[in-house]
Amino acid sequence: MPNAPIPKNEFERIIDLSEYDLDYSALEDNFKDLAKLAANVAGTKISLVNLIDSFTQWSISNHGLPLDQMPREDSVCQYTIMDEHPFEVADLSADDRFKDKTYVTDDPNLRYYYGLPLTTSEGHNIGALCVLDKEVKNISPEKTELLKIIANEIVSRLKALKVINDLRGQLRYADETKKKVAHDIRGPLGGIIGLAQIISEQGNNSQIDEVLEFINLIQKSGRSILELADEILTAEETKAPGADEFNLVLLKDKLEKLYQPQALNKNIRFTVFISPETATVPFSKNKLLQIIGNLVSNAMKFTPESGQVRVSLTLKTEKDTPVLLQINVSDSGVGMSDQAIEKILDGTASSTDGTSGENGYGFGLALVKHLISGLNGTMHIISKPGEGATFEVSLPQIAS
Structure with missing residues (x-):
């Protein structure tokens, strides 16, 4: 297997992605119109909106291929995030990097790939918009420009959702931030209004009739985000658990949904335990899914x-002491030395490969x-070579 490609700014890139604080399993409705539009612009049967963290490619929206996630080292998009240019593979089955991948050798027998990086305003490629097909396709310069517009719109929506989620939390403590909501949300969403006009004009010039059919989908999606903003502006009190909160039951369900597929793929038993006495007490979900x-x-x-x-999750709510969320993640793996x-604790650890040949990113x-x-x-961290490892994390919670 070729060495995994790693962007020069990888650590800054994954920090930037973590700042969006995303739940990768709950974003489909926000981007399905753009995924469908990308496939129609490119003339392909499949399109994916992918975000790539340290270990996994998360397909937050898909069209034509029901895919939620795959190991980063198996993806094609890991190459797309290497720089600012589109990445194209005319025939995946003829490329040594991909010819043995299951999505090439087995169903859906993919051949063609074209991807564009999703670049934040800080210049970090946090993922890719890609279109794929079983047959070789031709992406003209006009279609490339349209796909770039769609990729930029995906990043704009991610930014809008980040603003909304950030301000939802703030509104629990300060009513005056309602004014900031109106200001901060209108900026990221400004491109939605002009996007339909731009694509319509370029679509007419390029005679891409399919594009015009999906303009109303973009407008509808934009309106839904604006309606969400209005809901925040008019909200009086956040019920527990609020939009910016978890409880142990919700966190357990979310972890199982996100990571059980990875466990099944490697034939690992994955279990999540919670403390029943505080199972429904709300706490902040800030960065928990990322950690x-x-x-x-x-x-x-x-x-x-x-x-x-x-995984063991415990919420301590003892009287006269700060609320404390305790997270223990233990495994029966190879362990590590002192x-x-x-x-790891001083930040100088180097990357190593996993037990089944997974590439390490460090x-x-x-x-x-x-x-x-x-x-x-x-x-x-508690571990010894050959005896697995346990990571013990304690996070103080700000009282509501």
């Missing part, structure tokens, strides 16, 4: 087949440490 997700993915990477990964633990645990520090939390 726990990276720990779980890392644990699965270093756990052999038939092994197990266990020296390796020290390197930044997942560094990101976890960065996020935990930003939340004033702590992390401890």
Whole structure:
């Protein structure tokens, strides 16, 4: 297997992605119109909107191929995020990097790939918009320009959702931020109004009739986000758990939905346990999916087949003490030495490969440490070579 391509700004890239604080399983409705539009513009049967973190490619929206996730090292889009240019593979079956992948050798027997990076305003490629087909296609310069517009719109919507989620949390504490909602949301959404006109004009010039049919879908999606903003502006109180909160039951269900497929793919037993006495007490979900997700993915990477990964979640709400969320992620994997633990905690750990040949990227645990520090939390690692590893995380919660 060729060495995994890693962007020069990889750590900054995954930090930028983590700042969006996304639930990868709950974004389909926000982008399905753009995924469908991309396929029709390109004339392909399949299109995907993919975000790529340290370990996984998450398909947050798809058209023509029911795909939710795949290991980063198996994806084509890992090459698309390497620079600012589109990445094209005319025949995947003739390319040594992809010819043995299951999506090439088996159903859906893909051949053609064309991807554009999703670039944030900070210049980081957090994912890719890609179109695929079983037959070789030709992407003309006019179609490329239309696809670039769609890719930019995807990033604009991600930014709009980030603003909405950030302000939802703030509105629980300060009514005056309602004014900021109107200002901050209108900026990212400004492009939605002009997008239909731009695509319509270029579509007419290029005689791409299919494009025109989906203009109303973009407008409808834009209106839905604006309606969401209006809902926030008129909301008086957030019911528990609110839009910016989890409880242990919800967090458990979310982790199982996101990471059970990875466990099944490697034949690993994945279990999540919660403390029943505080199972329905709300707490902030700020960065939790990013922190726990990276720990779980890392644990699965270093756990052999038939092994197990266990997550334990406890919320301590003792009187006269701060509410504390405790997260334990343990595995039956290869374990690590005291020296390796020290390197992880001081941020100097190097990348290593997983038990089934998964490529290592060396930044997942560094990101976890960065996020935990930003939340004033702590992390401890207990491990010995050959005896698995346990990551213990404590995160103080601000009282509502």
